[in-house]
Amino acid sequence: MAKQVVEVDRVVIRFAGDSGDGMQLTGDRFTSEAAWMGNDLLTLPDFPAEIRAPAGTLPGVSSFQLAFADHDITTPGDQPNVLVAMNPAALKANIADLPRGSDLIVNTDEFTKRNVEKVGYPESPLDDDSLEAYRLHPIALTSMTVEALKEFDVTKKEAQRAKNMFALGLLLWLYHRPTEGTIEFLEKKFASKPQIMKANIAAFQAGWSYGETTEEFSVQYEVKPAAMQPGTYRNITGNLALAYGLITASHQSGLKLFLGSYPITPASDILHELSKHKRFGVMTFQAEDEIAGIGAALGASYGGSLAVTTTSGPGIALKSETIGLAVSLELPLIVVDVQRGGPSTGLPTKTEQSDLLQAMFGRNGESPVPIVAPQSPADCFDATVEAARIAVTYRTPVFLLSDGYLANGSEPWCLPEVDSLPVIDPDFATKPNHQAEDGSEEFWAYQRDPQTLARPWAIPGTAGLEHRIGGLEKADGSGNISYDPENHDRMVRLRQAKVDAIADTIPDIEVDDPGGDARILMLGWGSTYGPIGAACQIVRRSGVKVAQAHLRHLNPFPRNLGEVLASYERVVVPEMNLGQLNMLLRSKFLIDTYGYNQVRGLPFKSSELVDVIREISEQMEESS
Amino acid sequence: MTTDAFPALSLVPKTDVEMKAKDFKTDQEVRWCPGCGDYAILAAVQSFMPEMGLKRENIVFVSGIGCSSRFPYYMNTYGVHSIHGRAPAIATGLATTRPDLSVWVVTGDGDALSIGGNHLIHALRRNVNLKILLFNNRIYGLTKGQYSPTSEQGKVTKSTPQGSLDYAFNPVSVALGAEATFVARAIDSDRKHLTEVLHAAAAHEGSALVEIYQNCNIFNDGAFEPLKENDVREDHLIRLEHGQPIIFGNNHEKCVIRDSDGHLQVVNVEDVDPSDVIIFDSHAKDPGLAFGLSRLYNPRTLTNTPIGIFRDVTHREAYDRMAQQQIADVIESEGRGDLRSLLHGSDTWTIN
Numbered sequence: 001m002a003k004q005v006v007e008v009d010r011v012v013i014r015f016a017g018d019s020g021d022g023m024q025l026t027g028d029r030f031t032s033e034a035a036w037m038g039n040d041l042l043t044l045p046d047f048p049a050e051i052r053a054p055a056g057t058l059p060g061v062s063s064f065q066l067a068f069a070d071h072d073i074t075t076p077g078d079q080p081n082v083l084v085a086m087n088p089a090a091l092k093a094n095i096a097d098l099p100r101g102s103d104l105i106v107n108t109d110e111f112t113k114r115n116v117e118k119v120g121y122p123e124s125p126l127d128d129d130s131l132e133a134y135r136l137h138p139i140a141l142t143s144m145t146v147e148a149l150k151e152f153d154v155t156k157k158e159a160q161r162a163k164n165m166f167a168l169g170l171l172l173w174l175y176h177r178p179t180e181g182t183i184e185f186l187e188k189k190f191a192s193k194p195q196i197m198k199a200n201i202a203a204f205q206a207g208w209s210y211g212e213t214t215e216e217f218s219v220q221y222e223v224k225p226a227a228m229q230p231g232t233y234r235n236i237t238g239n240l241a242l243a244y245g246l247i248t249a250s251h252q253s254g255l256k257l258f259l260g261s262y263p264i265t266p267a268s269d270i271l272h273e274l275s276k277h278k279r280f281g282v283m284t285f286q287a288e289d290e291i292a293g294i295g296a297a298l299g300a301s302y303g304g305s306l307a308v309t310t311t312s313g314p315g316i317a318l319k320s321e322t323i324g325l326a327v328s329l330e331l332p333l334i335v336v337d338v339q340r341g342g343p344s345t346g347l348p349t350k351t352e353q354s355d356l357l358q359a360m361f362g363r364n365g366e367s368p369v370p371i372v373a374p375q376s377p378a379d380c381f382d383a384t385v386e387a388a389r390i391a392v393t394y395r396t397p398v399f400l401l402s403d404g405y406l407a408n409g410s411e412p413w414c415l416p417e418v419d420s421l422p423v424i425d426p427d428f429a430t431k432p433n434h435q436a437e438d439g440s441e442e443f444w445a446y447q448r449d450p451q452t453l454a455r456p457w458a459i460p461g462t463a464g465l466e467h468r469i470g471g472l473e474k475a476d477g478s479g480n481i482s483y484d485p486e487n488h489d490r491m492v493r494l495r496q497a498k499v500d501a502i503a504d505t506i507p508d509i510e511v512d513d514p515g516g517d518a519r520i521l522m523l524g525w526g527s528t529y530g531p532i533g534a535a536c537q538i539v540r541r542s543g544v545k546v547a548q549a550h551l552r553h554l555n556p557f558p559r560n561l562g563e564v565l566a567s568y569e570r571v572v573v574p575e576m577n578l579g580q581l582n583m584l585l586r587s588k589f590l591i592d593t594y595g596y597n598q599v600r601g602l603p604f605k606s607s608e609l610v611d612v613i614r615e616i617s618e619q620m621e622e623s624s
Numbered sequence: 625m626t627t628d629a630f631p632a633l634s635l636v637p638k639t640d641v642e643m644k645a646k647d648f649k650t651d652q653e654v655r656w657c658p659g660c661g662d663y664a665i666l667a668a669v670q671s672f673m674p675e676m677g678l679k680r681e682n683i684v685f686v687s688g689i690g691c692s693s694r695f696p697y698y699m700n701t702y703g704v705h706s707i708h709g710r711a712p713a714i715a716t717g718l719a720t721t722r723p724d725l726s727v728w729v730v731t732g733d734g735d736a737l738s739i740g741g742n743h744l745i746h747a748l749r750r751n752v753n754l755k756i757l758l759f760n761n762r763i764y765g766l767t768k769g770q771y772s773p774t775s776e777q778g779k780v781t782k783s784t785p786q787g788s789l790d791y792a793f794n795p796v797s798v799a800l801g802a803e804a805t806f807v808a809r810a811i812d813s814d815r816k817h818l819t820e821v822l823h824a825a826a827a828h829e830g831s832a833l834v835e836i837y838q839n840c841n842i843f844n845d846g847a848f849e850p851l852k853e854n855d856v857r858e859d860h861l862i863r864l865e866h867g868q869p870i871i872f873g874n875n876h877e878k879c880v881i882r883d884s885d886g887h888l889q890v891v892n893v894e895d896v897d898p899s900d901v902i903i904f905d906s907h908a909k910d911p912g913l914a915f916g917l918s919r920l921y922n923p924r925t926l927t928n929t930p931i932g933i934f935r936d937v938t939h940r941e942a943y944d945r946m947a948q949q950q951i952a953d954v955i956e957s958e959g960r961g962d963l964r965s966l967l968h969g970s971d972t973w974t975i976n
Contacts, residue, residue: 036973181971225975234972244967251963258721278954279961283721283947288746292713295706295743299686299717302704303725307717325707415972418964460702460718460725461637463681468650468697470705471689480652481697 003212004219010069011175011223012077015167016094017086017107018055019048019062022164027064029168029185033177035235035412038225039068042377042530044076044603045408049265049348056115061093070224074376074530076409078605082174084167086110086141089119100133105170107163109142137216141166148206154199162203169207176222179208231414238377238406239266241413242336243273245384246308247280252385253392253424255306257282260296262289262315265348266404267338270310290318294335298322301331304428304459306388310336313355314345316362323397324363327495328471330446330455332391332398334384335369339403341601350601351404353526354577359399360555360584366492368499370394371554373401375529378413380406383552385422390502392424395454401554403576405603406527429456429465434477443467445479453498455479499556506553508560513547514540520616521568523593525551525581528574528604535609544617554581562589570616572596574609630676632753632829632942635723639679645671647680650700656691661812661838665759666698668815672822673701676726683726686715688735691766692759692838695730709740712747715754720944726826729756733774734764737793741773744833748804750943751830755822758795758835759812763844776923781843796918796934799833800911805940806832807914808933812839813852817931824933830942850926864917864932869901880920888916890928906936 013030015023024045034041043066053060067077082103085091087110098104108126116124125131126138145166149159165186172179183201190197211217236244250257257280261271275284283305287293294309301307309319316323316337326333339355341347359371370390374383380402391398432441433456443465446455458465467479475482476490511521512533524532529550536548549564551557565571565585571593573582579595586593596612598604648670656662673683683701687693689708696703706714711729719727729747736744736758747754763781764770770783774795778787799807806828810818818836825832837848850860862872862880870880871893879901883889893901905913914934921929 032971035971038973038975228975230975232968232972232974234969247961247966248963256721258717260717277961277966278951279958280963280966281951281955281960283951285717285720285947287713288742291710292716292743292746295710295713296717296720298706299704299714299719300721301717302714303718303722305717305721321707322710325710329704415967418967460684460722461679461682463679466681466700466702468652468699468703468705470696470703471707472705 003217005176005222006219007222007224009071009223010067010073011082011221012065012067012080013082013084013171014063014065014080014094014097015084016061016063016090017164018089019050019060020052020055021062021086022161023062023064023086026164026168027066029182030171030177031066031235031410032185033172033181034066034068035233036181037177037223038228039223040071040073040226040228040412041066041068041235042073042076043410044405046602047349056087056089056110056118058089058093058119061090063090063094068223070226072226072228074533075603075606078607084171086163086167088116088121088125091125092119092121098134102134103137104131104134105137105139105167107141107167108138109140139170139216144206144210145203148202149199152199152202153195158196159199162200165200165204166207166210169204170211173208173211174217174220176220179204228412229414233412233414235410236378236413237408237410238374238380238402239269239338239408240273241378241380242374242384242400242402243270245381246274246306246334246388247277247282248381248421249385249388249424250280250282250306252421253306253388253426255304255392255426257308258297258300258305259284259308259310260287260293260300261285261310262287262293264290264312264315266340266407267310267312267315267336269407270336270338290315291322294319294322294333298326298329298331298333301326301333302329302459304426304457306334306392307332308334308336310338312338312340312348313342313358316355316358320363323369324365324367325471326397327363327367327369329469330395330495331457332395334387334391334400335397336400336402338407339401341599347601349404351527351603352576352599352601353401353403353528354580354599355401356525356554356577356580357583359401366496368496369397369399369555370499370502371399371401373526373552373554374406375526375550375552377406377409377411381413386552389422389424392426393454393505394452394498394502395457396499401526403527426457428462429458430462432464444477445469446474447477448494448498453494453501503556503559506556506558509549509551509558509564511547511549511564512536515545518545518547519569519620520545520613521547521549521565521571522609522613523549523551523565523571523573524575525554528576531604531606531609532574534606535613538606538610539613539617544613546613546617551581554584557588565589565591565593570594570620572612572616574604574612576604629823630827632827633676633678633726636682636726637679637724638677643674643680645674648673648700650698652697654698655694657842659841660691661761661840662692662695662759664812664815665757665818665836665838666695668818669757669822670699672819675823676826678726682724683728684718685728685730686711686718687730688732688740689766690732690735691840692730692732693735709735709738710743711735712740712743712754712756716747716750716752719753720947723753723944723948727754729754731756731758733758733760733762733772733795737773737795737798745798745802748799748802748831748833751805751940752943753830753945755825755832756834758833759838760795760835761838761840761844762847763840765840765843769843792923794918794923795833795835797915800915800918800935803911804833804935805830805937806933807935808833809835809837809931811837811848811851811931821933824936828936829938829945830940848926851929860926860929862917862920862928862930864904864906864930864934866904866906866933866936868904869898870904871901880917888920890920906933909937909939911935
């Protein structure tokens, strides 16, 4: 029977279950199907730090949220329209986010007395009226999956494990999605285990058919493709885009890529990804610790590689001394910090923006390091290429501040034309650059380029340029050890001036101020771009005038930033920290900026930023 | 000197100019204390360098922090004076990415075994093509006289007025424990022997750890005197030579045997059957004998101190060679990567 198809402009789905239930995979597959249909989309995985927390407990709940729409969206949604809860723990952990009237699909098989009590429900919420406000769909996902697979040569446990595919099939049916991509995916994933492959495909199809035949769902939903700029797209996570950005920078500079790294959540996927790309000459080195990871990278940079180290906040703390050495040696080095909740071990799998000041100041001495931050998963690609450009051009370590949300979240990426990508010139030194008093030619390792103030990059193997560098202060020009007070003062200022000079080559910050007469500016950096943008769009619909600007370069700032800030009556700086950019802005520009801060380990909800903008707008109305 | 003597350096460009020790001296004033053992080591290294027959620009010295770590400033090669303990890590990145370089690490007992212990053992474990010269003076010199991880227990220093409590590290034992493929010990004042050891280290493919006993005449003067003074030296030193019975002493009166429990023991030659004297084998795969020999000495009196090459084996391939090979193999079998197809992946859609 053909069911009614209802058209909607935007859907937010959250899959939630045990960390062993395959929720991330289920979400990924749904994402691929949505992308295929040409929807704009954004995803937000949320999983525990424990690999397998005890089954059925609240700490073990893993979820994956995705928003897909027929229009340009910038966040994975504040609240789901449909929640799939694979067990009581998943229900309990997520129900508060589900708006009343939304669809709630629960796996009834898991709502046993024991499981229900384990998470503190006095009795099964399916049996009382506590879920009355929702469109509850109680479905025996596990037993129906097992039933569907009874003819297959798989164990009961294997059959039960396929329940996520049953759920995926059902959801794809509900949202009118094609199935071919997932079948192809399963064929590939389980190519070496044909029985498991067949079982998963059968479970997937059973879920789809269940939706088609059951009376449980009276309508299907459809989300039309979004009107996106023409181009070829793929779906991409931040960590993958970042890894591709590194390979691209290597390609565009002609420098071999070397990654020195130590495994750490949420950055390890970059190491995994790069280790797969030896065809591009990429060398990855899993070091004995964070310090050796960056040490090896710095050594590779000295040898003329495009050198990178990847980590998260705790790793940066360990690498600080070597970053300082890189500042002193003035060698190119990309330091990737995929930020997570801190301090200390903090929240390994949750997101935060609290390493900005660590990146800015977390070293001994006057030790300036440029900082670049991507604003969305796909933007990790461009931000990485930009970080490489700065590192190589200015012979300096550069911080690339991603975060856990960008790392694991995904969105469609409009693929760049390879020919249009920027070229990075390593400009190695090949000959002496100074005349000694006796008239002979010699090489001065700290003779700077007058424009960029960058020093020459002379790599071992270059005859006649043998030189020694180190962490001790160097004489301006020759690079020999110098303890001279005036020289040290000059070198400290030169290193700062070099980093400041990068502002000459970065674009002015652009302000999105449709009417040109807003009095409030929302200024962000990093992954808050999406929620801030969504909030601005929402309040503008109700007539509130608000401008948005987003910083990619945190050090140095774009040249026009001070002017932009001064032209708004109220500058609001939302950050997932206690006001780190805010502190930098206030100290640099002496402007009374207003911080809005949350450190919950989760991205901002656009709705809460909407409230912030409205409140400030109303205050300003009242006082004017 | 033919370059065939240095299989480890087969990928490093050779010089066609005759080099001399003075070609490896820089114009920088050497700033060690007068009388420091480092001068002798510097001279030995500078005069050894031409023997490798390499282009000077393809030689790099990397050091950490400490008196010995000033070494690169005095070598007219490429050089990096890095940070405390990290030289093996930095050198690993350099050596792994640049097989055309001869990479040397200069470090001290504090730098290598205290703050940098982790990097040292892992560089040795991986067998990265590095030649690590560990200057052991059993004291912290640059920070003016605190005890080090190789100081004998009970040492009275500025930071241990009642005597140090730590048990000392034996660098050779540590290196063998990490299964280093080349481990040797030499003495700053014995230039001929030191040069022989440097030669063997340079020829070795993989990590080489050379412990060099070095006198700090300011804070730990005479630490190795029993190994240097003419009349007592041979009584203390066990000169290890591959394929030779381990016999030593002023009158060759002492030897090393295995007792009935399998432990090594120093006994009088005249008390044992000559066939019981251990024939030293530096090429043995098993590091057991070398380790046993490293444990013979008395750290306080330095009696029974073996010097020479404890271990020199080739069955472990060098890390950097393998790392380069993996990349070459993938490119050979799959071809070079194409950036456009990488970025596109397998799952794209087009909007017109």
